[in-house]
Amino acid sequence: MSAFVTLDGVRKQWSHTVAVGPLSLEIPRGEILVLLGPSGSGKTTVLRLLGGFEAPDAGRIELAGEDVTAVPPARRRCGMVFQHYALFPHLDVGENVAFGLKGRGTRNEGRVEAKVAEVLTLVGLEGFERRRVQELSGGQQQRVALARALAPEPQVLLLDEPLSNLDPSLRERTRRELRALIKRVGITTIFVTHEQEEAFALGDRVAVLQAGRLEQLAAADELYEHPASVFVATFVGRANVLRGKTAQALGAGPGQLVVVRPERLILADAGVPGVVRERRYTGAAAFYLVETEQGDRLEVLARPEAARVGDRVYLEAARVLTFPEERA
Numbered sequence: 001m002s003a004f005v006t007l008d009g010v011r012k013q014w015s016h017t018v019a020v021g022p023l024s025l026e027i028p029r030g031e032i033l034v035l036l037g038p039s040g041s042g043k044t045t046v047l048r049l050l051g052g053f054e055a056p057d058a059g060r061i062e063l064a065g066e067d068v069t070a071v072p073p074a075r076r077r078c079g080m081v082f083q084h085y086a087l088f089p090h091l092d093v094g095e096n097v098a099f100g101l102k103g104r105g106t107r108n109e110g111r112v113e114a115k116v117a118e119v120l121t122l123v124g125l126e127g128f129e130r131r132r133v134q135e136l137s138g139g140q141q142q143r144v145a146l147a148r149a150l151a152p153e154p155q156v157l158l159l160d161e162p163l164s165n166l167d168p169s170l171r172e173r174t175r176r177e178l179r180a181l182i183k184r185v186g187i188t189t190i191f192v193t194h195e196q197e198e199a200f201a202l203g204d205r206v207a208v209l210q211a212g213r214l215e216q217l218a219a220a221d222e223l224y225e226h227p228a229s230v231f232v233a234t235f236v237g238r239a240n241v242l243r244g245k246t247a248q249a250l251g252a253g254p255g256q257l258v259v260v261r262p263e264r265l266i267l268a269d270a271g272v273p274g275v276v277r278e279r280r281y282t283g284a285a286a287f288y289l290v291e292t293e294q295g296d297r298l299e300v301l302a303r304p305e306a307a308r309v310g311d312r313v314y315l316e317a318a319r320v321l322t323f324p325e326e327r328a
């Protein structure tokens with residue numbers, strides 16, 4: 001894999017916290033890489049380091065084969081949509097989009113107008129130039145922010161939770177549209193989110209960060225089926241983590257803990273006995289909270305009519321992941 005974006009041993013520390021690193025990543029041209037991690041795990045800091053808005057304390061950053069570690073933001077050719085994609089409320093849509101073109105050598109009025117029209121069409125806002133920002137929906141504002149980032153024809157697109165202001169249904173649709181748009185443009189993209197569902201929907205690969213370090217970098221199904229750590233297993237998707245007797249009954253050896261996903265547990269005729277304490281109906285299925293005799297509580301995904309609260313049931317696991325106890 002020849003990398004288009006490289007982070008090599010990059011480290012960033014604030015007075016007391018190591019926000020990032022050391023972190024090494026290689027991203028091939030045209031890839032959508034998602035940075036996924038909990039709040040405070042260093043996602044925004046990684047993007048700001050890539051964009052040149054922060055300087056690393058150690059390590060090297062390469063874009064398109066060039067060492068840009070000491071290159072200022074304006075010369076890095078990164079388009080960034082910030083976490084709170086502040087549009088300028090006193091400027092109209094066209095002026096907002098043109099903003100990124102000013103100061104980048106594009107002074108010719110006609111060329112600016114043509115470029116603004118082109119990127120607005122690209123994001124599905126053809127003819128919106130003279131609209132006021134406050135008159136737009138959240139999703140439309142998000143697309144203006146994206147158009148503004150794309151207008152200077154960056155070589156890398158950096159997106160920091162750009163969909164977090166949208167309501168769930170709009171968010172899901174915008175996700176699909178955004179992925180299609182990025183693939184159409186073919187631009188190498190780093191997308192930050194703290195939501196697993198969003199990471200899976202958007203990314204070619206997903207990098208899971210915890211406390212500024214890379215826990216695992218893989219395609220979605222690989223992360224879900226073969227998590228490298230208990231942290232990844234529990235952060236990416238739902239998971240039951242078990243120790244001791246119940247873990248051993250489900251197939252773990254001594255000193256191991258078991259991670260089992262709700263959909264891999266089966267309400268069976270024999271196995272680990274327990275009682276259904278709660279049932280959460282989701283329509284297509286239901287989550288059952290089953291308490292074992294040891295007092296472990298396991299979440300099981302099954303058919304909505306599979307059991308009722310108070311039923312005695314037996315659990316079998318179709319697939320478990322085991323981890324050494326001391327690494328958890």
Ligand SMILES: Nc1ncnc2c1ncn2[C@@H]1O[C@H](COP(=O)(O)OP(=O)(O)OP(=O)(O)O)[C@@H](O)[C@H]1O
Pocket residue numbers: 014015017018019037038039040041042043044045046083194
């Ligand atoms: N300018 C700053 N000064 C001091 N500490 C900072 C600064 N910026 C970030 N940090 C700290 O660095 C760590 C990583 O912050 P960062 O903003 O990168 O996290 P994040 O993963 O983007 O979180 P969120 O999901 O909440 O946006 C945090 O502990 C944060 O408090």
Ligand SMILES: [Mg+2]
Pocket residue numbers: 043044045083160
């Ligand atoms: Mg952030």
